[in-house]
Amino acid sequence: MAAMLDGLDVALCVFDTEDRTLAWNRTFLRLFPEHEGHVHVGEPYADNLRRFYAGRLTAQERPQMDRYIAAGLERHRSQGQPFIFEHLGQRIQVSSLPLARLGRVRLWRVLSGPPDAPWPDATPAAGPSMEWLDQVPDGLMVCGADGVIQWCNESFLTLYGFDSRCVVRGLTLEAVYRLAWQQCGQAHDPVFREGLGTLAENMRFAGAPFELPMPRHRCFRVIARPGAQGSVFYAHVDISELKRQQRLLAEAEAAARESERQLRHKSALLEATLENMDQGVTLVNAEGVVELCNGRVSELLDLPAEVLANRPRLADMIAYQRQRGEFSDVSPEVQRYLSSPEQLQIPKVYERRLRSGRLIEVRSIAVRDGSMLRTYTDITERRHQEENIRYLASHDVLTGLLNRAMFMDRLVSEVAMARRTGIGCAVLYLDLDGFKPINDRHGHAVGDRALVWAAQRLRDVVRESDVVARLGGDEFVVLQRGLRPEDSTPALVRRLREAFGQPCHLGDLVVTLGFSVGTAACPGDAMDAEALLSQADRAMYADKARRRAGA
Incomplete structure (x- = not known):
């Protein structure tokens, strides 16, 4: 195919879907000699365009080289109609077509005739017969081969903010563009500078549509078609609303993507939280x-x-x-x-x-x-900790017996029952004899073991229904509940003395612990819990005095 097109003086260059060069013919190198010895398979079209523009741009335009290349790539990818441009003194028509599953092919041919000959598909020159185009809502204008505006319709004047054709006739589109920005007082806007670059780049071609940014966030789409004797017919379409809708759509899409990202993040956070x-x-x-x-x-x-x-x-x-x-x-x-x-x-x-x-x-x-x-x-x-807390609140830590507060609760309840039922109860108040010398001579650790031994003896002797408590120090108390004749208090005291008469083994130390005891019965001695305990306490001190006197 390349050889066949060479015979027709048609230049060819084929590109893949990534805009990389695949093939070209000899006519391509003849029309564009700047590529001779440089173009190669796999070369990006952007590098091809860079060589092309290097010989065309003026010194003032070269700083904008990258923008020209970007626009050229966009034309290459979206071109749907042929357009004409001049290169090395020749008028060249270029077409671009997509190739299924391959990429895109570009074809060039030199237009015959003198430089001022009419271009193909020429439009009749502007004249009075074109005034009916004032009714067209889009802006229309005709430029001569020198780029000077020869005619425009009323919609063009409205779009660019002018009152009369006389103002724009004889000006270039670039001059009209500058005036439009200056009239709005926005000539310092960076968008204006970008628009000038876009205009300068695209006025070189007749056929490739481009978008021109305007003041107050407006945008025009400019479409050029060749006319008679080198003139060019331009249509200016206000696409501001379309761009606004596109911008809103892009913002909505960005917001949706951000919402989706946040949702994914929250979902991942929720999942991680749930699983941990x-x-x-x-x-x-x-x-x-x-x-x-x-x-x-x-x-x-x-x-x-x-x-x-x-x-x-x-x-x-x-x-x-x-x-x-x-x-x-x-x-x-x-x-x-x-x-x-x-x-x-x-x-x-x-x-x-x-x-x-x-x-x-x-x-x-x-x-x-x-x-x-x-x-x-x-x-x-x-629950275990709660039970432990309740236990510690009601028990003596060392011996495991009830403490004073819990004992008083039990005693109050038992005295109240005795008043209701007549079934009596008794309190035994015990104080260990000989404990203080053991504690002072052998230390608190040995003394603590003596207290634990005494508490165990009390548990072993009393009934299961009775209550044993440590009031503090070496003082203990027993509550006999539901006293019956066979459960007399003296009998309990005798059993306790027998139990305490056994040797107390405290490691290597063996001692004998005794106790003084006082008793008080309800209802005989008192009908109040505090009074009952006080009575037993006094009786214990009386017993201790008798034991000392007997000693």
Whole structure:
């Protein structure tokens, strides 16, 4: 094909889809000798254009070389009609066509005849017969071969802000363009300078449409067609609204992309948060289908992955757990709730112990769209800590016995029952004898072991229903509850003395601990808890005095 076109004096150059040179013929090098020895397969069309413009641009235009190249590339990619330009003293017509699955081919031919001969498809010269074109809404103008405006219609004057044809006749389009910007007081705008460059570049060609930026954010699309005796016919179309819509569309697309990016970011953040939460989370839609479920649910409830896969129904999850023996220890109220079809709409918080022994808090929250958010929290450790706190608040840390405050609560309750039922109770107030020398001579660690030994002896002797407490230091107290004749206080004191008569082994040290004791009975000695304890305390000191006197 290249050889055939050489025979027709038609230049050819073929480019791939990336605008890289694939092939050319001899006529191409004859019309454009600047490419001889430089063009090569794979050369970007931009490099081809750079050599082309290097010999055409003036010194003032060369700083804008990159813009000329960019515009040339755009013409190459979008050209749909032939246009004519001059090169090395010849008028050359160029066509460009896309090639399926290949790229694009460009063809050039030299137009015959003298330089001032009419161009192909010439338009009749401007004259009175063209005045009907004033009714056309687009701006129309005719320039001579020298680029000077010979005629324009009324729409052209309106577009560029002039009142009379006399103002623009005899001017070039560049001069008209400058005046339009100067009249608006915006000649300092960088957009104006860009527009001048665009105009200077595209006025070299007749046929390639271009966009011309105007003041006040307007934009004209300029289309040129060759006319008679080298004249050129120009149409100026106001595309400002189109550009505005394109700009708004681009902004909307950018905003949509940003919203999508933020949504992806938030979704990723939500997913990461859900998967790293200590709570199990499920979202159940209004139809009872589990739409969302994090991995913690499977861990807490010990559910196989296949049970949670493919968006199971909540009822199926509960049925699977029932088959494994779960929910057996929950209250009838919770059983009814789990079986109710309205559970999605009823907020509920309940606790249940799993087969593994863990204690789970289940919290259900109804969502406005009819769905339900259900969370699962392992509260085993929390309950253990709460129980430990309650224990520490009511027990002596060293001996494990009740402390004074808890003992007084038990004593108040027992005295109140004694007043109601007549069933008596008694208080034994004990103080260890010989404890202080052990503590002072052997240290607090040995003394603490002596207190623990004494507390264990008390536990071993009293009934299971009785209450033992450490009031502080080496003072202990016993509450005998529901006294019967066979549960007399003196008998308990005798058993305690027998127990304390055994050797107390404190590591390498063996000692014998005794105690002084005072007792008070309800209702015989007092009918008030504080009074009862005070009575036993006084009786203990009296016993201690007698023991010292006897010693």
